[in-house]
Amino acid sequence: MKAIVQHRYGGPEVLALKEVRLPEIGEDEILVKVHASSATTADWRIRASAFPKALWLPGRLMMGLVRPRNPIPGGEFAGRVVEVGAKVTRFQPGEAVFGFSGHGANAEYLAMSESACVAPCPPSLSFTEAAALPFGGLAALVFLRDVAALKPGQRVLVVGATGGVGSYAVQIAKALGADVTAICSADNAWLARDLGAEQVLDYRTENPAQLGQRFDLVFDTVGAMDMAAARAVLKRDGLFLPLNFSLREMLQAFRARLFGGPRLQLAVNPDRAEDLEALSELVWEGRLRPVIDRMYPLSEVAEAHAYVEGRHRKGAVILTVAGPDAKSSPPPRGFPLFAA
Ligand SMILES: NC(=O)c1ccc[n+]([C@@H]2O[C@H](COP(=O)([O-])OP(=O)(O)OC[C@H]3O[C@@H](n4cnc5c(N)ncnc54)[C@H](OP(=O)(O)O)[C@@H]3O)[C@@H](O)[C@H]2O)c1
Known part of the structure; x- marks a missing residue:
């Protein structure tokens, strides 16, 4: 099969399209023919070994000390199950699925455990649209619903509101009944409003502290704010939730707990199948839609990574893997699909 392969850490040029062996599945695994995958912030960070300073060594120990332990990149995917192991009960051959595998999805076929982060594809979405959801959708859902336990009527400031996670955070915060203020550039203010933000600030010219x-x-979602800036706009019992963190945030979380006032919470998304199903439900209810910025063929993965690394993407950057989108389906109800 064709797959993107990376044998060393480095710039986008380390990614190459190669012919590799088809993965073999175990008893509890499924083989998915991937129709669409993506390039995300997690993918380029792993490719470049761009881990936060204090987490560089743990990052390398997890991902491979000298070279990437998993040479095929790509976490998000949507496609069709083509084979199942003898003990698989959740899926059948022919079923359309989507999910987050962490690695291995920038390829024509992907093997994964049936108990991993994979679920039936949202019925109203094409493969391309479904592949745009897991990375940003799961992070936004888990951090807002579970970590922050966001309640109806609460006021949320989403920083990086039109990016990979931000574009889903705005929609999910709205779905949870919150009042959303978005921070992005003036160029993308229309998108933030279209996704549901009541108020939009341009990070280049406006400071949220001046809102009063x-x-x-x-x-x-981008690492643009620190605890001091967050404290200036948070209620006394408010919460600062940064997706990116290093030793500094760990110490600040400890200090905030010790001295009282606004809290800082750090968390890692557990990538669960049941959360994919919750995203599917939101899509079905018309409260969540995929946001796609650009699409590249798999062979142009380096260009896709370079674009995502620029940190101005709007929603997802898709890699098309298996020719035309074979899962014919109508677009999600009531929304334009593409960000621009
Ligand atoms: N802890 C976890 O479990 C977990 C899970 C998932 C992701 N993550 C991490 O979370 C991060 C999510 O990244 P992402 O892919 O969502 O980011 P991204 O797509 O690269 O973010 C781009 C967005 O950020 C905006 N932006 C750029 N500079 C900004 C600034 N100074 N202030 C405010 N907005 C700014 C851009 O707006 P304009 O284009 O309008 O300029 C664009 O909308 C990654 O670092 C990822 O590793 C962590």
């Missing part, structure tokens, strides 16, 4: 408003939650 207090928030229950600051959800920073």
Whole structure:
């Protein structure tokens, strides 16, 4: 099969399209023919070994000390099950699925455990659209619903509101009944509003502290805010939730707990199948839609990575793997599909 392969850490040029062996499945595994995958912030960080300073060594120990332990990159995917192991009960050959595998999805076929982060494809979405959901959708859902336990009527500030996670965070915060203020560039203010933000600030010219408003939650998806800036806009019992963290945030979380006032919480998304199903339900209810910025053929993965690394993407950057989208289906109800 064809797959993107990376045998060393480095720039986008380390990614090459190669012919590799088809993965073999175990008793509890499924083989998925991948129709669409993507390039995400997690993918380029792993490719470049761009882990936060204090987490560089743990990052390398997890991903491979000298070279990537898993040479095929790509976490998000949507496609069709073509083979199942003898003990598989959740899936059948022919079923359309989507999910997050962490690695291995930038390829024509992907083997994964049936108990991993994989679920039936949302019925109203094509493979391309479904592959745009897991990375950003899962992070937004888990951090807002579970970690922040966001309640209806609470006020949320989403930093990086039109990016890979942010574009889903705005929609999911709205679906949870929150009042959303978005921070992005002026160029993308229309998209943030279209996704549901009541108020939009341009990070180049506006400072949220000047609003004179207090928030229950600051959800920073890009690493643009620190605890001091968050404290200036949070209620006394508010929460600062940064997706990116290093030793500094760990110490600040400890200090905030010790001295009281707004809290800082750090968490890691557990990538669960049941959360994919929750995303599917939101899509079905018309409260969540995939946001796709650009699409590249698999062979142009290096260009896709370079674009995502620029940190101005709007929603997902898709890699098309298996020719035309074979799962014919109508677009999700009531929304334009593409960000621009
Ligand atoms: N802890 C976890 O479990 C977990 C899970 C998932 C992801 N993550 C991490 O979370 C991060 C999510 O990244 P992502 O892919 O969502 O980011 P991204 O797509 O690269 O973010 C791009 C967005 O950020 C905006 N932006 C750029 N600079 C900004 C600034 N100074 N202030 C405010 N907004 C700014 C851009 O807006 P304009 O284009 O309008 O300029 C664009 O909308 C990654 O680092 C990922 O590793 C962590």
